[in-house]
Structures are given as C-alpha cells and as structure tokens.
Amino acid sequence: MILVGIGLARAQTETGQLVGIVMDPNGAVIPGATVTVKSVVTGAERRTTTDQMGNYVVTNLLPAVYEVTVEAPGFAPAKRRVQVTVGSRVALDFTLEVGRPVEEIEVIAEAGTLVNTETQTIAQVIDSRKIVELPTLTRNPYALVITAGNVSPADPTGRGVGVAINGLRAAGTNVLLDGAANNDEFVAAVGQSIPLDAVQEFSVITNNFTAEYGRASAGIVNVATKSGTNEFHGTVYEFNRVSAAASNSFQNNANGIEKPVFTRNQFGYSIGGPVKKEKLFFFQSTEWIRVRSLATRFVLVPTESFVAAA
Incomplete structure (x- = not known):
C-alpha cells in the first residue's frame, strides 16, 4: 500500500514578504543571525533566523512600514526601515560591521510603478x-x-x-x-x-x-x-448628489422636457483600533447607497410614409 500526502500551500497574494541575505564585511554569509521585523504602526513583531547560507524569509506581512533589525554575536546590530506593499516580495540584504554602533537606514519606497527584482513582476x-x-x-x-x-x-x-x-x-x-x-x-x-x-x-x-x-x-x-492600529481611528461621511445642482440635458431642452429628478446619497462609517495593544486589532466599515431618480427614454418610431419609402 502506498500512501500519498498532499500539502496545501496558501498563496500569499494579500500580504508581502521580506527576503534577504546577511553577510560580514568580507562578503561571507552569517548563519544563525536573528532578524526582527517590527511594524511601525502596530508594534507587532516577527522573528526569524538566517539559515546556513545566510538567507532569511519573513512571510505574511500586511502592507505597512516595517523596522528590520539584524543581530549576530560579534557584530554590531543593523537596523533598516522598509515599506512592504500588497503582494510584494521585497529583497533587503544586510552587511554587518564588527564593533560599530547600530546602523539605521531608512528605505521607504514611494508608491508607483514597481519592478519586483525577485519575481520580475x-x-x-x-x-x-x-x-x-x-x-x-x-x-x-x-x-x-x-x-x-x-x-x-x-x-x-x-x-x-x-x-x-x-x-x-x-x-x-x-x-x-x-x-x-x-x-x-x-x-x-x-x-x-x-x-x-x-x-x-x-x-x-x-x-x-x-x-x-x-x-x-x-x-x-x-x-x-485596512486593519486596526494601536490608536482608535475612524471616519463618518455623507456624499450627496442632487439634480438641483445639475443642468438639464441638451436633448431634454431640445424637446421641451423638464429636468428629471435625481438624488443620490452615499453614507457610511469606518472604525478601527486595538483590542489589545501590539497584539490584537479590529477594523469595521459599512456603507449604504440610496438613489431616487427619474429618466426620460427617447425612442424613434418610423412613420407610415417613412416605412413606405423604404
């Protein structure tokens, strides 16, 4: 009897990833280095260590700015800030110095057209x-x-x-x-x-x-x-469009038809915040749309003379 086990790998399309390699000043890899990834917004932390080839991977990161700290025995810690966007795979390599203070570099990418050097997307x-x-x-x-x-x-x-x-x-x-x-x-x-x-x-x-x-x-x-953060935040809004603030159409004016009534109300709210700071958060948003409108439909009906001529 042969048993076959199939594992399901979930595609990380809604989150981002951080990948990289940790090296010393001579270019040699540093295995066992501790990599700490901390969200600047929520304070939540993730930790991992580099493998025998000096590589590290941190997955399932929500879109946000993160502070990445790398530490290894005998080397000065290095710290960077990086932005992870939705579905991205960000490469962030570190070169650790011996006996120097903490190096802090801010690498904040602006939104725009991105070419992912890891996947070429x-x-x-x-x-x-x-x-x-x-x-x-x-x-x-x-x-x-x-x-x-x-x-x-x-x-x-x-x-x-x-x-x-x-x-x-x-x-x-x-x-x-x-x-x-x-x-x-x-x-x-x-x-x-x-x-x-x-x-x-x-x-x-x-x-x-x-x-x-x-x-x-x-x-x-x-x-x-969106997700909640360490601070409560929210919005309440109402957007209104009415025919009283609009002009009649050319076709209605040409046929002596009054401007139809149109009223559109779009209203809602959003709220988010901490359940337990730096641990658990919530976010909720609801919206309603109410439309009341009338419209005139124009239909061309051929006359008997037009049909006969055809």
Whole structure:
C-alpha cells in the first residue's frame, strides 16, 4: 500500500514578504543571525533566523512600514526601515560591521510603478494617499485602476473592473480582495463591492505575474483592506448628489422636457483600533447607497410614409 500526502500551500497574494541575505564585511554569509521585523504602526513583531547560507524569509506581512533589525554575536546590530506593499516580495540584504554602533537606514519606497527584482513582476501600487485624495464620482476604489499604466478606459462590456489592461478583454482581469478571488464568475465582474474608506491600498499587476495568481490573462487587481492600529481611528461621511445642482440635458431642452429628478446619497462609517495593544486589532466599515431618480427614454418610431419609402 502506498500512501500519498498532499500539502496545501496558501498563496500569499494579500500580504508581502521580506527576503534577504546577511553577510560580514568580507562578503561571507552569517548563519544563525536573528532578524526582527517590527511594524511601525502596530508594534507587532516577527522573528526569524538566517539559515546556513545566510538567507532569511519573513512571510505574511500586511502592507505597512516595517523596522528590520539584524543581530549576530560579534557584530554590531543593523537596523533598516522598509515599506512592504500588497503582494510584494521585497529583497533587503544586510552587511554587518564588527564593533560599530547600530546602523539605521531608512528605505521607504514611494508608491508607483514597481519592478519586483525577485519575481520580475511589473505592478503599480495605488496607496492610501491616492485613494483618499484622487476624485471618484461614485467613491468606487476600482475606478482608480485607470491611473495605472497600460490601462485603457471605455471597455463596453462593464466586466472586470471596467477597464482593459494591456489591450486585452476586461473579462481577463482577476480581482482579489485580501488574497481571495473577488470575481462574479457568471458575468466576469467584481463580486463584492467595498467602501473606499475600507481600502488600505491595492496593486495593479500588468505583466509577468507569478503562479500564485490564477485566472488572469490581462492583469490582476489586488486589494488589501485596512486593519486596526494601536490608536482608535475612524471616519463618518455623507456624499450627496442632487439634480438641483445639475443642468438639464441638451436633448431634454431640445424637446421641451423638464429636468428629471435625481438624488443620490452615499453614507457610511469606518472604525478601527486595538483590542489589545501590539497584539490584537479590529477594523469595521459599512456603507449604504440610496438613489431616487427619474429618466426620460427617447425612442424613434418610423412613420407610415417613412416605412413606405423604404
């Protein structure tokens, strides 16, 4: 009898990874060095040690800025700050000096087009600042995908996130929400909408995406939601659009039709904070949309004389 065991490896598409190698000033690897990764926002810590080849890997890191400290017997500790974005694999190597003070280097990457040197994927990160400051008509975070490169608007199908990536069909876009597929497979559109205030950041991967991203032929939109921090924070909002602040359409004016009524209310809240500081956090967001509208539909009906002439 032959028994076969199959292990399931979870793709880390919603989190990031830190990888690197620790060396001495002569370029020799340092095994057994302690690598401590601490979140600047929450204070949560992760620790690992380098292997016999001096390599280390820290997985399942939420998008944030981290302080990385490396220590080894006989060497001065080294400290760096680095930003980990959604779905990224960040390479961070260290060279430890003998008998010198702690070296602290800040390596904060700006959001934008990123070429991952570990996997060669090409992606653009839309960070929290852009999400908050860029205008959107309906506060739909997926409307900001158009700001990425190799993305074109006016896809007539309304599938995917409503845009074409790399000139391919919108239905070929794979949408992820915190690492899980967020696709309505019946119509190839976004499965679950999400409030703008609940989004931490998202990446638009346009080329060379790796094996853990399935289904996609055009591109990948990978959304990460917010998490709580050591401080309570939240928002309460109401966005209102009314026909009283808009003009009538040209076609209505040409046919002597009054301006129809339109009222749209989009309101909600978000709140997050600590359950136990530096250990356990929570975040919750809810949004409601109320639309009341009337519209006139114009239909061309051929006359009898037009039909007879045809």
